[in-house]
Amino acid sequence: MAIDWFPLWLSLRVAAISTALALGIGLWLAWVLANRNFRGKEIIDAAVTLPLVLPPTVLGYYLLVVLGRNTPIGRIYEWLFGGPLVFSWQAAVVAALFHATPLLVKSARAAFESVDRSYERAARNLGASELRLFWRVTLPLARRSILAAAALAFARSLGDFGVTLMIAGNIPGRTQTVALAIYDAVEAGNGAVARVMVLIISGVALLILSLANRLTSSPYGPRQAAL
Amino acid sequence: MIQARIRKRFAAGFESAPFSLDVEFKAAAGITVLFGPSGAGKTLTLDCMAGFVRPDEGRILLDDQILFDGASGVHLAPQARHCGYVFQNYALFPHMTLRKNLEFAVERIPRLERHRKVAEMLEKFRLTEVSGRRPYELSGGQKQRCSIARALIGSPRLLLLDEPARGLDAPLRAELYTALRQVRQEFEIPLILVTHDFEECLQLGEEMIVMREGRVVQNGPPRKVFEQPANVDVARLLGLFNLLPVEILALDPGRNISRLRYHDFELTGPYFPGRLIGDQVWLCVRPDVLSVAPKDGRLRSNQLPATLLRAVEKPERVRLEFDGDIAVETSRAEFEKQRAVKEWVIEFPQNSLRIL
Numbered sequence: 001m002a003i004d005w006f007p008l009w010l011s012l013r014v015a016a017i018s019t020a021l022a023l024g025i026g027l028w029l030a031w032v033l034a035n036r037n038f039r040g041k042e043i044i045d046a047a048v049t050l051p052l053v054l055p056p057t058v059l060g061y062y063l064l065v066v067l068g069r070n071t072p073i074g075r076i077y078e079w080l081f082g083g084p085l086v087f088s089w090q091a092a093v094v095a096a097l098f099h100a101t102p103l104l105v106k107s108a109r110a111a112f113e114s115v116d117r118s119y120e121r122a123a124r125n126l127g128a129s130e131l132r133l134f135w136r137v138t139l140p141l142a143r144r145s146i147l148a149a150a151a152l153a154f155a156r157s158l159g160d161f162g163v164t165l166m167i168a169g170n171i172p173g174r175t176q177t178v179a180l181a182i183y184d185a186v187e188a189g190n191g192a193v194a195r196v197m198v199l200i201i202s203g204v205a206l207l208i209l210s211l212a213n214r215l216t217s218s219p220y221g222p223r224q225a226a227l
Numbered sequence: 228m229i230q231a232r233i234r235k236r237f238a239a240g241f242e243s244a245p246f247s248l249d250v251e252f253k254a255a256a257g258i259t260v261l262f263g264p265s266g267a268g269k270t271l272t273l274d275c276m277a278g279f280v281r282p283d284e285g286r287i288l289l290d291d292q293i294l295f296d297g298a299s300g301v302h303l304a305p306q307a308r309h310c311g312y313v314f315q316n317y318a319l320f321p322h323m324t325l326r327k328n329l330e331f332a333v334e335r336i337p338r339l340e341r342h343r344k345v346a347e348m349l350e351k352f353r354l355t356e357v358s359g360r361r362p363y364e365l366s367g368g369q370k371q372r373c374s375i376a377r378a379l380i381g382s383p384r385l386l387l388l389d390e391p392a393r394g395l396d397a398p399l400r401a402e403l404y405t406a407l408r409q410v411r412q413e414f415e416i417p418l419i420l421v422t423h424d425f426e427e428c429l430q431l432g433e434e435m436i437v438m439r440e441g442r443v444v445q446n447g448p449p450r451k452v453f454e455q456p457a458n459v460d461v462a463r464l465l466g467l468f469n470l471l472p473v474e475i476l477a478l479d480p481g482r483n484i485s486r487l488r489y490h491d492f493e494l495t496g497p498y499f500p501g502r503l504i505g506d507q508v509w510l511c512v513r514p515d516v517l518s519v520a521p522k523d524g525r526l527r528s529n530q531l532p533a534t535l536l537r538a539v540e541k542p543e544r545v546r547l548e549f550d551g552d553i554a555v556e557t558s559r560a561e562f563e564k565q566r567a568v569k570e571w572v573i574e575f576p577q578n579s580l581r582i583l
Contacts (some may be wrong), residue, residue: 128331
């Protein structure tokens with residue numbers, strides 16, 4: 001039984017990159033949603049959450065419409081990187097990003113909002129700039145929830161099927177992620193390969209989720225201990 | 228010296244009544260106590276001074292610096308105000324050691340100077356040994372001292388304390404008061420302390436500002452407020468007086484006498500200048516100036532019959548609570564002799580009677 005390890009490797013790489021990007025975008029968005037008051041704030045929050053509930057095909061269709069070779073964004077990408085975005089492994093990253101970001105924004109917003117306001121007041125009172133307040137107080141206090149959310153986002157990115165299929169395709173050796181590879185293996189009656197992949201991906205997911213659970217328990221004892 | 232005139236209105240919310248804060252006061256170096264019941268706007272006043280809340284109108288001046296000016300729109304950020312703030316829950320950063328908590332407050336000064344300052348503060352507040360611990364590993368008193376040290380380390384020009392004694396037991400309270408007196412000695416800045424405990428005002432306060440429903444109702448030295456509450460509201464807030472509704476029946480400046488009617492009884496008091504016959508006023512008298520005796524036969528003048536409801540034992544004295552909301556404090560020995568008596572007479576010494 002010859003197993004092609006490329007899909008697994010690609011999936012891990014796609015998940016890692018999309019989680020990292022989602023952290024950047026998600027933390028910023030979550031901070032804005034938690035700290036700024038403006039009109040349409042809850043609509044933005046809802047729009048960010050939308051990918052969690054939309055059918056993958058709908059999401060994939062939207063992305064094709066927005067990122068396709070004949071769209072402005074598609075053209076700019078092609079001009080910048082010399083190749084089309086759709087049906088490349090980078091498109092799989094975009095697909096995963098739309099699963100990872102909502103999870104991160106939701107959790108990070110809740111985590112930021114649960115940081116006791118008096119810590120932020122204390123930091124400002126002690127002369128800390130907003131940036132230092134964020135890096136030294138808010139983020140460390142929300143760190144565990146955010147890492148747990150990042151772990152979840154990573155696990156979720158690992159398993160995307162529908163959106164990846166729509167915008168990255170199923171090109172073996174180029175854009176075939178592990179979820180697609182399992183589907184192909186089953187279709188081709190290659191049960192042994194499918195079983196191995198299924199077990200590996202389940203193991204990885206289980207590991208990540210238990211890690212996320214460990215992280216969500218508070219490091220400073222019960223909540224009152226902070227007082 | 229801090230001078231503040233603060234106005235702030237809050238419209239009625241979903242579950243809250245409208246509230247308006249309208250206060251004006253000055254505080255020089257020394258301890259000034261903001262006293263009042265919950266919901267009087269004491270903490271809000273502190274938050275306006277610290278810059279956490281923007282007032283609608285007014286002006287806040289610290290020494291010669293304008294912190295806030297409604298007319299010209301000046302509203303300095305909390306970072307620029309140099310006000311130390313001791314939070315009710317201490318707000319020590321839970322993810323930092325005690326030393327890091329202090330360093331956080333002086334990060335902008337050069338490293339050597341910073342180390343010296345932190346070491347000095349740790350020493351002064353007896354925290355050197357526990358400086359490597361995180362807040363949740365500290366005792367209440369240590370957290371308390373650390374939060375004061377952290378508020379002071381940046382050499383603020385004003386120190387604000389939001390109910391620092393709340394939730395502390397008696398020994399820790401005493402320790403806190405000692406620490407605050409020490410701070411008062413060493414730092415020539417105004418300390419503004421919020422409390423709803425009058426004992427604390429007497430213990431610490433050089434000046435006292437009594438607040439109620441967003442307004443200042445009286446200010447002055449605590450001893451003076453205690454001796455001469457400005458009105459019945461202040462007297463009620465202090466919670467230390469018997470307040471009886473009386474009507475003035477007669478006033479005789481010549482003999483320095485007045486006659487007062489309380490329900491069906493008449494009492495004789497001193498002459499009250501500036502009052503008229505027929506005025507409905509409050510008789511305000513401290514429980515410890517009243518005296519009691521078991522009831523036997525006829526009432527003499529200025530005596531009132533009363534039924535004892537309960538006796539509250541205090542370490543030195545006993546507080547006797549009678550029907551008609553009258554309380555009398557007497558010595559323990561005096562009470563022990565007549566423990567079983569239910570019907571008493573209360574004597575009102577003529578010259579200790581005050582009206583509000």
